[in-house]
Amino acid sequence: MDIHPAYQADDDRYSRMTYARSGTSGLKLPRISLGLWHNFGDTNDRRTQRDMLRAAFDHGVTHFDLANNYGPPYGAAEASFGRHFAADWRPYRDELLISSKAGYDMWPGPYGDGGSRKYLISSLDQSLQRMGLDYVDVFYSHRRDPETPLEETMGALDHIVRSGKALYVGISSYNAADTARASEILRDLGTPLTLHQPRYSMLDRWIEEPGAHDSADARSLQDVLDAEGVGSIVFSPLEQGLLTSRYLDGIPEDSRVGKDGRYLSSDNLAPDRLAKVRALAPIAEGRGQSIAQLALSWVLRGGRVTSAIVGASSVEQLLGTVAAGSAPDLTADEVSAVEQALAATA
Template identity: 60%
Template sequence: MGTYVASEDRYETTEYRRSGDSGLHLPRLSLGLWQNFGADRDQENQRRILRRAFDLGVFHFDLANNYGPPPGAAEENLGRALAEDFAPYRDELVITTKAGWVMGPGPHQRGGSRKYLLSSLDRSLARMGLDHVDVFYSHRPDPDTPLEETMGALHHAVVSGRALYAGISSYGPAATREAARIMRELGTPLTVHQPSYSMLNRWVEGGLLEAAADEGMGVVAFSPLAQGVLTPRYLGGEVPPDSRAGVGRPSWRDNMLSEEVLERARALDAIASERGQTLAQMAISWVLRDQGPRTVTTALIGASSVEQLEQNLAALDSPGFSDEELRRIDEWAVDSDVNIWSGATASRP
């Protein structure tokens, strides 16, 4: 690929929001590198997706230490793209990473200990060729580590200059409030919470969105398409061999495609068609809908191609929802046991 020069009008149509009470701004849609940026995917295609995303105003790239496969590969691949394409634009980019889920064998390659979080952050920085990330997250609550220790590690990551902001992911409402209290006392307020949220996974409406708003945190919603269930791929009842369900990734459970779940997805697809949207576009628009102070700051989308990226970004051009549309959606948009992270959330209320 030739030398990359970013589009000069990349911010002309970009909509972005402040993350909570901080000065950090995030685009309404951000690019997650969870599923399509490992060593098993074409690296030139990855670069095309990253370039096109930035040209369209997506300046937030979200990672974690274990994104791959193998774990760490997504950070390595982004590191190459940063060096080859984005070095002149580093100050415009928001690069985020996390630690908490299993990265390797032994007790210090998982969880929320100070040892794991800070050593993992150092390795993440080395893989990406960076001296700091913009946000470093505790990827999940850890019942075996005192919350004070986990938050102390995030505070140290910031004061040591390895991260500019701190965040948490998949923490329940009570733990979110307690974590925020600890961090305020340390002098490093939590800037953002990253929970799963979709029309089939609405747990955040049970107090988490309110807690984040009360604590001055932005919300980065991941998996708004419910692992692909809220796309046309499975509506016919067949499983494409190259899909997440077909490949059998660890992030997939067979019950995600039960007939009951598919019936809901088909009913939601019909509503999307009436709105002139694809099911995926409506699912993204719905997550970003206006909920007053509880409104999501940004939603993370994945992309396996430039075309898919562009289709998902088109959700930002859709009209708002009428009260009647929201009522009809609520008939089918119910929790459907697709939250594979519920165990982590349940470990701390």
């Protein structure tokens, strides 16, 4: 049976999402982006994948975030996206932002990991083949490789843009000092750094902290990004589901935590952390939001974060988070109330 009947995007899709410019670049991102880290591997239902991709685009989500090793197994998420792209998305290619990354373990031997020119270029070639694309819109160095000079890693990103395999480049999880240096190198090469993808949530605020992650730069990552004119697109804004109502009464048997503790272990569901989440509930209710929507509005507050990446296991779950992309900004009183809630303990 063909699981891909002809798809036509909703004509009202762009009225349902707010878009923000990435730093000082000309690139605009939806305030909510869809990440394919989970639920797009070979063990997941293809019809559900298709339905989530369609629902996201129909609600103005133009950005789909991938990496070479998303799965399982490695490469499976890109291959899944490639199948859906061929069936549904080719007519809309110029309306989509598709990103991928390389930097973590991908294949055996000395050339399948890290930040070398050899690995990054080879990996992107493989990613393009899996997805059936001529280019990606954004290609990231997925992590700082301490064994490879930044000049080599950034030089590879510059080459990738000049070769037409990516339109923009980014980095992920670099600290403030390495980000400032990477931006300087790329600027001198003529390929500006467009995006940084750090982890950020109400419960993980390292990007606000000066000198975090052993940075030699006394500034916070956010301050460096502002100074360099680089946008930010944050991952895990819901702390892998902790910043929702899903775990307030225990761990459901059908949840990812109940089946696989790699991404949110039971240790992360400690009473003091759950107390903070419970304290957010009345603030969310006062805004007419769920806890998850409030958590997304919080990371997007004030405009310093360009976009937040969400994952989903169903269309219903996806649409619940996508709604935060067009929500009003938090007021000063609401920000203060959140800070007080986050100070709560069990």
